[in-house]
Amino acid sequence: MRADTGERRRDAERTRTELLDVATEEFADRGYSGARVDEIAARTRTTKRMIYYYFGGKEQLYLAVLERAYAEIRAAERTADVGHLDPVAAVRRLAEVTFDHHEAHPAFIKLVGVENAQQAKHMNHVARLVDLNSSAVDLLREVLDRGHDEGLFRADVDALDVHMMISSFCFFRVANRHTWGALFDRDLLDPQRREHYRTMLGDLVTGYLRK
Amino acid sequence: MRADTGERRRDAERTRTELLDVATEEFADRGYSGARVDEIAARTRTTKRMIYYYFGGKEQLYLAVLERAYAEIRAAERTADVGHLDPVAAVRRLAEVTFDHHEAHPAFIKLVGVENAQQAKHMNHVARLVDLNSSAVDLLREVLDRGHDEGLFRADVDALDVHMMISSFCFFRVANRHTWGALFDRDLLDPQRREHYRTMLGDLVTGYLRK
C-alpha cells in the first residue's frame, strides 16, 4: 500500500469517496431528479461506470450520500460538552452548536430539503439513521431537567419541541436565504449579521424556557 | 358568453387556470426538473400543446405558478386586522395568521423550497413579487413601534428579524415534517398538537420582545 500521494492509479476507497463527495454537491444543488449521473462522473477522475460498480445506480448513490451526511452531522453534535455549564449557558451553547453546524454545512441543509420534497421516502429505507438522531435530543433533555430541578426553567417543556425551535431558526436562515434575499434584500448569511442572529437565537430559547 | 356550467367546450380562461392548478401541484411535489410537462397535461382536460400555446414553455409555466402562489399568499395576509388589539395580542395574532397560512398552503411552502434550491433565480425575473412582500413586514413594524411606545417591548428589535423568527417556525413545521417524522417519529402536523404549537409560537415571540 503506497502512501497517499494522489498519484495512485487504482484505489477503490478513494474512487468511492470521490464519487460520494461530488454526488453530495450534485444532489444538494440540483435535487434527486435534477442531478445527472453523467455530470457526477464527469466531475471525478473516474467514469460513470464506477457509480454502477460501487453503488449499483443513481438511487443507491443518493442513499449513500444521505447516510454519510447524517452520520457526519451527528458526530459533530456529540462534541458539545455542556456538563460543566449552568443550565442557561448550556442551552445557549447547544443552540450555538446547531447554529454553527447548519451554517457550516449548507449541502446537508439542501439534502434535507431534497429528502422532504420526496416525503422522506428514501430516508425510511435507511434504518440506521434513526438511531443516530436521538443523542442530540437526549443531551438537551438532560439540561432541561437540570434547569427545572434548579428552579430556573418551566416544567411543561418538551425537549423535542425545543430542539425543533432551535432547528427551525437555524435551518430557515440557511435554506431560505435566496428567496429572502430576493424579496427583502437581506442576506441572512451576511458575516456582519452572524453574531446578531446567534445571540438572538440564544435569547429566544432561554426567554421561552425561563419561568 | 355562457354561464359557467362546466360544460363549455372552449374556454381559454378555464384551460389556463386548470393548467396552473395542476402545474402548481406538480412543481411543488416534484421540483422544477422533476415535474413532467406530459404529466401536467395528462392531469387536465386539455393537452400538452396548450401549455406552449398559453405559457410558451415549461419555464414560463413555472414562473406563472410562482407568481400566482405569492400573489395569493400576500392577499391572505392583508386580511389580518390588528389595529384594535394591544401590542402583545397583536403580535400574537400576526404570528397566528402566518401559522395558519403556512399550514393551509403546503404547496406554497414546497414551491419556496424549490425556488431556494435554484438560488431563487426564477424569482428574480418576476419583479412584481418584491412589491407584494413589504406589506406583511410593514404591519408588523407598526405593532412593534406601538409596543415600544407603550413601554412593553424592547427597543432594539428589527421587524424583519421578528418576521424571520415567525416564518422560520411556521415554515419548518410544514417543510420538514417528513424527515422529522422519520427521525423522531413525531408528526409536526398532527391536529392534536396544533394548538400546542400555535401557542408555543406566540409565547416564543412575545417572550423575546418583552422588556
Place this chain on the structure above:
DNA sequence: TTTCTAATGTACGAACTGGTACGTTAGTTA
C-alpha cells in the same frame, strides 16, 4: 514470471422528455 481478479474504461442502446409542425374545429362577426 505467471496467474488471477478487483478495478477501470469505452461504446452503445432503449426509454424518456421537452418542444414543434401541421391539421382541425368551435364560435364569433359581417
Place this chain on the structure above:
DNA sequence: TAACTAACGTACCAGTTCGTACATTAGAAA
C-alpha cells in the same frame, strides 16, 4: 351563411439520460 380566428388535438422529432455489454489493465498472490 360565409369567412375568419382563437382554441385545440395529433403525431412526431431531436436531444438527453440512465443503464449495460464488453473489453482492458493494475497489482496482488503463487
